[in-house]
Amino acid sequence: MRASSIKRSLGVDLTTKIKESRVLLVGAGGIGCELLKNLVLTGFGEVHIIDLDTIDLSNLNRQFLFRHEHIKKPKALVAKEVAHNFQPGAKLEAYHANIMDRQFNVGWFQTFNIVFNALDNLAARRHVNRMCLAAGVPLIESGTTGFNGQVQVIKQVRSVYTPALSDEARTNDIREKPSVTTATPKPHQNHSLFAPFGPRRHSPSIASQLFGVSEDEEAELDMTENADNAEEIANLKKEADTLKEIRDSMGSDDFAKNVFKKVFETDMERLRGLDAMWKEREAPKVLVFDELQESSASINLPNSNADQREWSMEENLVMFKDSLDRLSKRLKELQLKKTPDDPEPILTFDKDDEDTLDFVTATANLRADVFHIGRTSKFDTKQMAGNIIPAIATTNAMTASLCVLQSFKVLQNDLSNAKIVFLERSGPRAINSEGLRAPNATCGVCSTVRGALSVTPSATLQDLVEGVLEPQFGYNTQEMSISTDQGVVYDPDMEDNLPKKLSELGITNDSFLTVVDQDDINQDPRVNLEFWIVEQTEPTEGSKPVMVQTLDIPRRKKKPVTPEPDVASVTNGAAGTGKRKREGEDELLTNGHVAKKVAGESAKNGDEDVVVIGDDEGAILIDD
Ligand SMILES: Nc1ncnc2c1ncn2[C@@H]1O[C@H](COP(=O)(O)OP(=O)(O)OP(=O)(O)O)[C@@H](O)[C@H]1O
Ligand SMILES: [Zn+2]
Numbered sequence: 001m002r003a004s005s006i007k008r009s010l011g012v013d014l015t016t017k018i019k020e021s022r023v024l025l026v027g028a029g030g031i032g033c034e035l036l037k038n039l040v041l042t043g044f045g046e047v048h049i050i051d052l053d054t055i056d057l058s059n060l061n062r063q064f065l066f067r068h069e070h071i072k073k074p075k076a077l078v079a080k081e082v083a084h085n086f087q088p089g090a091k092l093e094a095y096h097a098n099i100m101d102r103q104f105n106v107g108w109f110q111t112f113n114i115v116f117n118a119l120d121n122l123a124a125r126r127h128v129n130r131m132c133l134a135a136g137v138p139l140i141e142s143g144t145t146g147f148n149g150q151v152q153v154i155k156q157v158r159s160v161y162t163p164a165l166s167d168e169a170r171t172n173d174i175r176e177k178p179s180v181t182t183a184t185p186k187p188h189q190n191h192s193l194f195a196p197f198g199p200r201r202h203s204p205s206i207a208s209q210l211f212g213v214s215e216d217e218e219a220e221l222d223m224t225e226n227a228d229n230a231e232e233i234a235n236l237k238k239e240a241d242t243l244k245e246i247r248d249s250m251g252s253d254d255f256a257k258n259v260f261k262k263v264f265e266t267d268m269e270r271l272r273g274l275d276a277m278w279k280e281r282e283a284p285k286v287l288v289f290d291e292l293q294e295s296s297a298s299i300n301l302p303n304s305n306a307d308q309r310e311w312s313m314e315e316n317l318v319m320f321k322d323s324l325d326r327l328s329k330r331l332k333e334l335q336l337k338k339t340p341d342d343p344e345p346i347l348t349f350d351k352d353d354e355d356t357l358d359f360v361t362a363t364a365n366l367r368a369d370v371f372h373i374g375r376t377s378k379f380d381t382k383q384m385a386g387n388i389i390p391a392i393a394t395t396n397a398m399t400a401s402l403c404v405l406q407s408f409k410v411l412q413n414d415l416s417n418a419k420i421v422f423l424e425r426s427g428p429r430a431i432n433s434e435g436l437r438a439p440n441a442t443c444g445v446c447s448t449v450r451g452a453l454s455v456t457p458s459a460t461l462q463d464l465v466e467g468v469l470e471p472q473f474g475y476n477t478q479e480m481s482i483s484t485d486q487g488v489v490y491d492p493d494m495e496d497n498l499p500k501k502l503s504e505l506g507i508t509n510d511s512f513l514t515v516v517d518q519d520d521i522n523q524d525p526r527v528n529l530e531f532w533i534v535e536q537t538e539p540t541e542g543s544k545p546v547m548v549q550t551l552d553i554p555r556r557k558k559k560p561v562t563p564e565p566d567v568a569s570v571t572n573g574a575a576g577t578g579k580r581k582r583e584g585e586d587e588l589l590t591n592g593h594v595a596k597k598v599a600g601e602s603a604k605n606g607d608e609d610v611v612v613i614g615d616d617e618g619a620i621l622i623d624d
Contacts, residue, residue: 006043010408015043017411021113022046026099026128028079029053030391031142032118033065034400036079039116040087042404047083048112050095050104051075062393100127105510106452106532109135114407117141118400129154130512134450134532138410140403146389149399149423153406153436155415156450250328256321260289260366268370284370292317307378316365316375323358330355351386360385398423402431451551453513453531455502459545461490462498468546469515473553475526479519484511502533502546509535524555 007015023044025036028051039047055063055070055078065082066075074096084092097104100123109115109131117139119125125141132139138155246258264287272283296314301322311319327347334345349356357378364385365375382388402421409418419433453464465482469475481491489505490497497505507513511533517526531548539545 002041003043014408014412018043018408019045021411022048022111023407024048024050024109024112024115025118026050026115026124027118027120028063028065028075029059029118029120030062030393030396031144031400031403032075033063033079034397035116035118035142035403036065036083037086038400038404040083040090040092043087044090046091046093048093048095049076049079050097050099051079052096052098062391062396064393099124102510104131106131106134107534109137112137114410115139116403116407118403119143130530133448134512134530138415140406140410142399142403144391144395144399144423146392147395147423147425149395149402149421151399151402151406151421151423153410153415153418153420155410251332255328256324257289257293259324260287260317260320263363264366264370265289282372285372287366287370302378310375310377311362311365313366313369316362316369319358319362320366323355323362326355327359349385351382351388357382357385395423398431447527447554447556448514448530449527449551449553450530450532451548452534454534454536454543454547455507456536456539456543456545457501457503459502460498461500461502461505463545464502465490465498467544468548472548472550473526473529475515475517476519476522479517479521481516481518482513483516484513489513507533509533526553526555529553 010018021044023039023046025032025039025047028036028049032049032051036047036049051074053075054072055066055075057068057071059075060066060068060071063075065079070078074094076094076096080092080094084090115128115132115137117125117128119128120143129139129141132154133156136156138153141150141152141154143150242262246255246262249255249258268284268286272278272286277283292313296317299312299314299318301318302311302315306315331345331347334347338345347356349360351357361376361378361381364381368375376384383390402423406418406421409415415436418436420436421431421433423431455464461482465475465477469480470477478492482489484506486506488494489507502508513531513533515529515531517528519525529551536543
């Protein structure tokens with residue numbers, strides 16, 4: 001019944017392709033569980049699942065294949081078992097392993113029709129990306145943070161750089177030119193799944209004034225007097241003295257009161273006095289310590305059950321005093337333990353440190369009231385101050401289904417209609433998409449030409465450099481370098497390495513090496529060449545120590561060439577990408593982009609040596 005309705009909606013052709021395909025799912029976490037269920041229910045014939053982790057209690061709220069009794073068991077194995085119940089006919093294979101292990105080599109990747117990434121870290125994503133590009137297998141990359149999701153098809157259709165299409169040109173519309181639809185991701189943003197959402201830790205300024213700045217540091221304030229700034233300096237001095245006085249009262253009963261009065265009374269009175277600031281906005285409130293103290297006399301300290309509700313002003317005051325007391329004691333203790341050589345001890349904010357979180361919550365709430373802003377619960381403060389981005393089950397579910405929709409395009413070889421899909425909550429539409437992009441000549445990932453390098457156990461670096469790269473590809477041995485994942489093994493200053501065996505240099509079966517052309521004086525350098533090593537145990541008759549099929553290695557053009565007319569005449573059909581279009585480019589996005597790039601920007605791009613597209617988890621760095 002289910003199978004027949006799928007056939008009716010997808011058609012016989014696609015249904016057959018789905019049934020006959022063998023796919024790999026990397027990661028059985030939030031997206032992975034959803035995706036596995038989708039793949040199995042859609043009728044994918046063979047699904048291999050790999051995950052290195054075991055199930056944790058905290059996974060259960062969204063990784064719905066897992067139940068309490070599965071805790072501590074390998075994710076991949078449990079996911080396989082549970083998904084099998086959905087579709088007993090499906091062929092499932094599970095690996096409790098790291099996808100970065102050598103055993104999962106290029107040859108193994110080549111056995112799949114599609115690879116789905118459902119990972120949570122940069123290193124593994126980047127690794128799978130490289131393996132898929134080397135294996136020539138389409139990769140469907142996905143990721144979520146909070147309400148945002150992204151799905152992207154990555155496939156190198158042709159490893160040739162096409163200078164007429166800039167990296168940013170939308171190739172989805174170029175239906176009549178499938179040969180340039182090299183569907184590799186765009187650097188800067190879209191090798192990355194997400195802009196960096198890394199944790200940023202701010203010490204609230206009140207806290208840093210009390211617990212974070214040593215007296216030495218403060219003494220460094222420039223106190224040189226002159227007529228112009230005399231008044232300002234006098235004020236600064238006064239302020240410093242006041243703070244010192246307050247700090248000196250730390251440990252006494254008056255400390256919390258002194259801090260409160262300074263921050264919420266004195267400073268706010270002064271701020272209210274700056275009339276010009278409050279013409280358009282409501283002036284801050286002054287909180288009167290004695291009043292709040294009185295009304296909170298019989299109020300208890302909010303306990304841990306009160307984490308999820310907003311505290312009253314009285315409760316915030318009680319918490320303010322209590323947490324300040326706890327922090328003061330901690331600082332005093334640190335000061336007592338300090339030897340003369342130690343730096344002045346400080347306390348820093350950590351969302352998992354209850355004392356600091358209590359203090360920040362209470363202080364932020366008092367301050368919010370001063371500025372007529374709503375208060376937040378301790379729970380919400382922890383999310384905000386700790387920059388915690390929640391994993392949301394529905395985002396994962398939507399993202400996983402978008403992955404499956406993209407896989408249909410891949411299976412039908414309809415890459416010109418495949419999309420990079422963005423799921424977002426802000427903005428007019430939840431789902432936006434763009435076409436795939438052409439490779440960027442300056443991007444180390446997508447302009448690279450890849451091939452297999454067949455080597456015998458006795459092959460030397462010289463066999464590679466002088467036996468293959470120079471005669472077969474025309475590299476100038478004085479203007480090139482070769483590196484492995486461990487580092488450079490050859491450049492013109494490293495001729496000593498030439499007689500060494502490749503295996504001695506770490507160039508062994510299933511490893512990778514990159515050849516970089518540095519000859520930019522005589523001509524445009526070639527794009528990078530990446531080989532994966534296939535070791536031949538038995539050298540065959542007449543075979544050379546190092547062999548490789550002939551590859552066409554284009555050069556990185558520094559000067560743009562005129563775009564081909566049919567590229568420029570294609571109209572823009574990209575739906576829902578309004579937000580991403582730049583102003584003035586809306587009309588003809590595709591050709592506008594090409595024209596603009598050719599006119600100005602691509603020359604600039606051509607000079608970039610390193611393309612950095614984000615440095616946080618989820619992003620991918622590309623060294624050219
Ligand atoms: N190198 C790797 N090889 C195999 N599986 C991996 C690798 N790196 C990460 N994973 C798996 O990818 C999955 C990512 O899923 P998800 O982002 O939901 O992570 P999680 O660890 O389950 O959840 P959270 O990070 O929110 O606690 C995890 O199950 C993780 O074990
Ligand atoms: Zn790229």
